[in-house]
Amino acid sequence: MKYVLVGLSCAVLGLLFFFASTYYKGQQVEKYGFMAEKNAELFVRDYSPTLGSDDAKVYIVEFMDPACETCAAFEPFIKKIMAANPGKIKLVLRYAPFHDGADNFVKILEAARMQGKYWETLDVMFKSQGVWANHGQYQPEKLWDIIPRAGVNVEQIRKDMHSPAIAKIIEQDMADVKALNVQKTPGYFVNGKPLQTFGYEQLHQLIKSELDRQYPQ
Amino acid sequence: MSQSDQAAKTNWALLFMGWLLVSVSTTISLFFSSVLDYEPCVLCWYQRMCLFPMIFILGAGLFPTFDKSVIKYALPLSIAGGLTAFYHTLLYAGIIPENIQPCSQGVSCTEKYIELFGFVSIPMLSFLAFSAIVALLLILKRRTS
Numbered sequence: 001m002k003y004v005l006v007g008l009s010c011a012v013l014g015l016l017f018f019f020a021s022t023y024y025k026g027q028q029v030e031k032y033g034f035m036a037e038k039n040a041e042l043f044v045r046d047y048s049p050t051l052g053s054d055d056a057k058v059y060i061v062e063f064m065d066p067a068c069e070t071c072a073a074f075e076p077f078i079k080k081i082m083a084a085n086p087g088k089i090k091l092v093l094r095y096a097p098f099h100d101g102a103d104n105f106v107k108i109l110e111a112a113r114m115q116g117k118y119w120e121t122l123d124v125m126f127k128s129q130g131v132w133a134n135h136g137q138y139q140p141e142k143l144w145d146i147i148p149r150a151g152v153n154v155e156q157i158r159k160d161m162h163s164p165a166i167a168k169i170i171e172q173d174m175a176d177v178k179a180l181n182v183q184k185t186p187g188y189f190v191n192g193k194p195l196q197t198f199g200y201e202q203l204h205q206l207i208k209s210e211l212d213r214q215y216p217q
Numbered sequence: 218m219s220q221s222d223q224a225a226k227t228n229w230a231l232l233f234m235g236w237l238l239v240s241v242s243t244t245i246s247l248f249f250s251s252v253l254d255y256e257p258c259v260l261c262w263y264q265r266m267c268l269f270p271m272i273f274i275l276g277a278g279l280f281p282t283f284d285k286s287v288i289k290y291a292l293p294l295s296i297a298g299g300l301t302a303f304y305h306t307l308l309y310a311g312i313i314p315e316n317i318q319p320c321s322q323g324v325s326c327t328e329k330y331i332e333l334f335g336f337v338s339i340p341m342l343s344f345l346a347f348s349a350i351v352a353l354l355l356i357l358k359r360r361t362s
Contacts, residue, residue: 002280002281003280005233006233010240013240013241013244016244017247020252021248021252024252024253025252
């Protein structure tokens with residue numbers, strides 16, 4: 001009897017927890033869906049860097065930080081999915097430099113974009129992250145030796161990175177981060193639907209479900 | 218049924234209520250942090266350190282029959298948690314000025330998350346739960362001594 005009572009209480013609490021989370025997540029999906037419909041620029045600003053075809057019907061919006069290790073780890077994964085579905089997916093990058101000093105790397109990246117070398121620079125930055133962002137020790141000066149690999153003019157970047165236009169982009173992105181309640185990087189939305197539980201497989205499933213919806217076989 | 222049997226049954230029921238309260242509080246606490254993504258602040262963590270182990274301590278005291286030594290082990294935890302929660306509640310309500318708070322990294326201990334009925338905050342819920350557990354344990358202490 002005693003064992004049954006305690007066991008039953010555990011089961012009831014566990015179930016309540018499960019149902020409350022499922023309900024809450026359902027509510028969140030609805031809320032973001034509504035925001036995506038009514039306020040699409042929260043997700044995609046006209047200055048946001050994008051990759052992929054303009055005709056694509058599946059938009060992956062990624063809130064990222066060049067200094068975030070998990071963002072670097074997810075990059076090849078996303079590119080692989082995009083390569084497997086040519087013309088159907090568009091990747092939109094938004095900035096969420098949460099750590100102190102991380103916005104400097106966003107500035108460097110945006111300055112490289114002025115030279116038309118955005119994706120090359122991002123690739124070099126992600127690959128050399130261990131050198132300049134080792135264990136949260138941000139050392140932008142180490143990047144100056146590495147970044148020419150992307151084919152950019154370093155002197156020009158050092159000048160451009162302090163432009164007010166770039167500061168404005170970061171400011172707007174951080175405001176959207178707040179509005180969309182993004183708390184960790186990378187934060188994903190696929191056609192306005194948030195990634196509920198974090199992981200490669202979960203993201204793959206979310207993208208796949210949108211692909212199936214937009215491109216019925 | 219003899220009188221001592223009846224007393225033992227009541228003791229067990231009281232401890233069970235305490236255990237249930239701890240379990241419900243833990244579930245809610247985990248719901249806030251892992252589902253609603255409320256980041257626990259430093260003071261919240263101190264209270265959680267006191268709360269979470271009590272599930273196992275009080276739970277162990279329920280089997281096979283009520284074990285009164287559970288009072289000795291659970292009382293320090295619940296008092297420490299209650300005091301921290303009391304301090305946290307005062308801090309949150311602004312009765313203790315914010316500049317003496319010990320939270321320096323991550324979330325502020327006075328960051329507002331939810332307020333039930335307009336005034337019941339998370340630290341207050343924690344304080345109420347710890348007080349109830351302390352009260353239950355003190356009642357059991359009197360009954361068994």
